[in-house]
Amino acid sequence: MTPxxxxxxxxxxxxxxxxxxxxxxxxxxxxxQVAAVLKTDxxxxxxxxxxxxxxxxxxxxxxxxYVFEGIALREVAPExxxxxxxxxxxxxxxxxxxxxxxxxxxTPRQVADWNHLGHKxxxxxxxxxxxxxxxxxxxxxxxxxxxxxxxxxQCKYLNVKLVVSHLACADDPxxxxxxxxxxxxxxxxAKLRRILPDDFKESLSATDGxxxxxxxxxxxxxxxxxxxxxxxxxxxxKILQIQxxxxxxxxxxxxxxxxxxxxxxxxxxxxxxxxLPRSLSNKGxxxxxxxxxPIVGRISMDLTTVDVTDIDVKELQQAPMAEIxxxxxxxxxxxxxxxxIDYEMLTNLSKRFFRIYLD
Amino acid sequence: MTPxxxxxxxxxxxxxxxxxxxxxxxxxxxxxQVAAVLKTDxxxxxxxxxxxxxxxxxxxxxxxxYVFEGIALREVAPExxxxxxxxxxxxxxxxxxxxxxxxxxxTPRQVADWNHLGHKxxxxxxxxxxxxxxxxxxxxxxxxxxxxxxxxxQCKYLNVKLVVSHLACADDPxxxxxxxxxxxxxxxxAKLRRILPDDFKESLSATDGxxxxxxxxxxxxxxxxxxxxxxxxxxxxKILQIQxxxxxxxxxxxxxxxxxxxxxxxxxxxxxxxxLPRSLSNKGxxxxxxxxxPIVGRISMDLTTVDVTDIDVKELQQAPMAEIxxxxxxxxxxxxxxxxIDYEMLTNLSKRFFRIYLD
Numbered sequence: 001m002t003p004x005x006x007x008x009x010x011x012x013x014x015x016x017x018x019x020x021x022x023x024x025x026x027x028x029x030x031x032x033q034v035a036a037v038l039k040t041d042x043x044x045x046x047x048x049x050x051x052x053x054x055x056x057x058x059x060x061x062x063x064x065x066y067v068f069e070g071i072a073l074r075e076v077a078p079e080x081x082x083x084x085x086x087x088x089x090x091x092x093x094x095x096x097x098x099x100x101x102x103x104x105x106x107t108p109r110q111v112a113d114w115n116h117l118g119h120k121x122x123x124x125x126x127x128x129x130x131x132x133x134x135x136x137x138x139x140x141x142x143x144x145x146x147x148x149x150x151x152x153x154q155c156k157y158l159n160v161k162l163v164v165s166h167l168a169c170a171d172d173p174x175x176x177x178x179x180x181x182x183x184x185x186x187x188x189x190a191k192l193r194r195i196l197p198d199d200f201k202e203s204l205s206a207t208d209g210x211x212x213x214x215x216x217x218x219x220x221x222x223x224x225x226x227x228x229x230x231x232x233x234x235x236x237x238k239i240l241q242i243q244x245x246x247x248x249x250x251x252x253x254x255x256x257x258x259x260x261x262x263x264x265x266x267x268x269x270x271x272x273x274x275x276l277p278r279s280l281s282n283k284g285x286x287x288x289x290x291x292x293x294p295i296v297g298r299i300s301m302d303l304t305t306v307d308v309t310d311i312d313v314k315e316l317q318q319a320p321m322a323e324i325x326x327x328x329x330x331x332x333x334x335x336x337x338x339x340x341i342d343y344e345m346l347t348n349l350s351k352r353f354f355r356i357y358l359d
Numbered sequence: 360m361t362p363x364x365x366x367x368x369x370x371x372x373x374x375x376x377x378x379x380x381x382x383x384x385x386x387x388x389x390x391x392q393v394a395a396v397l398k399t400d401x402x403x404x405x406x407x408x409x410x411x412x413x414x415x416x417x418x419x420x421x422x423x424x425y426v427f428e429g430i431a432l433r434e435v436a437p438e439x440x441x442x443x444x445x446x447x448x449x450x451x452x453x454x455x456x457x458x459x460x461x462x463x464x465x466t467p468r469q470v471a472d473w474n475h476l477g478h479k480x481x482x483x484x485x486x487x488x489x490x491x492x493x494x495x496x497x498x499x500x501x502x503x504x505x506x507x508x509x510x511x512x513q514c515k516y517l518n519v520k521l522v523v524s525h526l527a528c529a530d531d532p533x534x535x536x537x538x539x540x541x542x543x544x545x546x547x548x549a550k551l552r553r554i555l556p557d558d559f560k561e562s563l564s565a566t567d568g569x570x571x572x573x574x575x576x577x578x579x580x581x582x583x584x585x586x587x588x589x590x591x592x593x594x595x596x597k598i599l600q601i602q603x604x605x606x607x608x609x610x611x612x613x614x615x616x617x618x619x620x621x622x623x624x625x626x627x628x629x630x631x632x633x634x635l636p637r638s639l640s641n642k643g644x645x646x647x648x649x650x651x652x653p654i655v656g657r658i659s660m661d662l663t664t665v666d667v668t669d670i671d672v673k674e675l676q677q678a679p680m681a682e683i684x685x686x687x688x689x690x691x692x693x694x695x696x697x698x699x700i701d702y703e704m705l706t707n708l709s710k711r712f713f714r715i716y717l718d
Contacts, residue, residue: 004450005427040632065661068360091363107600136610137626137662138600168614241466241497251495255527267496273399273706278699302424303496340637347632348707
């Protein structure tokens, strides 16, 4: 795809991403590490480009969800610790060994299998352990850790480098669950120190946890995801057609918007098929030449219509593009209007956009 | 990505897709053509695979949104008419000529520019015209067609093969707008027959229009999109972890679901980062061993938790996968629970799935 052929342009400012990472490193201090969570193709932004930029900035700890994401990242981060959060799916053991990836083990079975492989090959295998402190999603329960304590041989061939958990309510600093999870995490780590042959680092906080003021949540390794992209993204789209419409005319599927005065409509080269949430239909707005243009009618798969009646025609004619989100229209606000979160919007972003990486 | 490395499997039954196409061809009759709308990478299913299957079934008319989608399709559909709905974006003219793609022209400016190119090169260029009959999205207005009539030289170097419009409310057969649009379309085509040097075919109906009983909506070419995939798709996901939970325990971000009895939770390798709508949180369900397992807690980026308390443990242990949608749980129903439409769900589907094409 060339820029001429494309309907929309996603700009990813790699310098800003690297700066965001450096600022977080400065905030948590030299004794701690700031990792980067680059799963889901770096939230749809391109894990290889983002990973390379962060590696060059000095980041040496990465997290992915799947082993194939870790394999792709290894190419741009040759000397980093790459943790795979979903652990060792059956028959992927050799991928971990070949690319020196570290599985985050979440179940007694995964621990036993990984240890068994170490035993069989007579090598100590690197690993992380996921402990569940309240997400009820992945991770060893307190009871499962106790069981492990009764059979410490199950960890004999493991070099557990990191113990990981995940906060459920860190976006709400006053939520009592944060302190509860911290206490459970500390208890779990204390138990594991008595069970495991080697010492390990601790990691509890992702983006929201990094934003908490209480340093106890930072532990040894913080794992920001979306926080890396603050101010680094913008999405602009071509205006394909502008037309004048009459009173009583409707627009889009279902004819959900009726024009009650003579109006002007611009049609944009983006739709829900590109990841623009359909729930923005008749609710959201875009920016054209700095002015708000409300979305009118339902968003189609490839097209979105906006009301540009109040924008000066000359300004309109000189504006080849509309901003979907960016400096003057934060992604978070757009996601909020759509009834979702910026994470979901980002990961749905289309492969159809032409991507511009600033570095 | 290997099947072992993947979290989820999207199965695309190419035979069923080809059969759906054949059934539609039988329905509309030999005198009409059934095209295939393969924009947005065939709604996220892989335009090259789907396109090849339909081409082999006999489909000779395709629609894409962008020229780069047409270029990709040309490889698998060497002898087909490929129409590009977004028309000629500036500086993409040579792409159309090189790959023999037909632009659907939507504005007087696009018509003039395409005609001008024909004049300059002294060749007659194939084209389609988009006329707006009520979508207020893309297409020439009645007034613009009248203007064209006053300067028929503007079409002298065009071979308009097809005139296209699009119904706004065809999902509602009783909606009066269908008849209104049909009338406007017939009027526009009659006018254009007086203006254009060559005769042309007509196309008004996409999937919903094809489902209308009134043959007048079929015209010469129907353009099904999602109707091609009826019964042809299924999505299954690996179960990563099963854990017992206590009364009072919560699950997921924001701790939005509290267990009021001893329960069992399965964690699935899919999340909104894979295109599973986050709006299914605490609302949707999946099928495991044929039983419904309700989604509990918020859907995360890479993980979804479901309540499997009522499923027999043995059945659970023998079921490696959960069905997100498929034969027993139609995509349309899942989209409905999510508050969206099957089109949006399909186009958001992740590149992270391992795709299985049945042919």
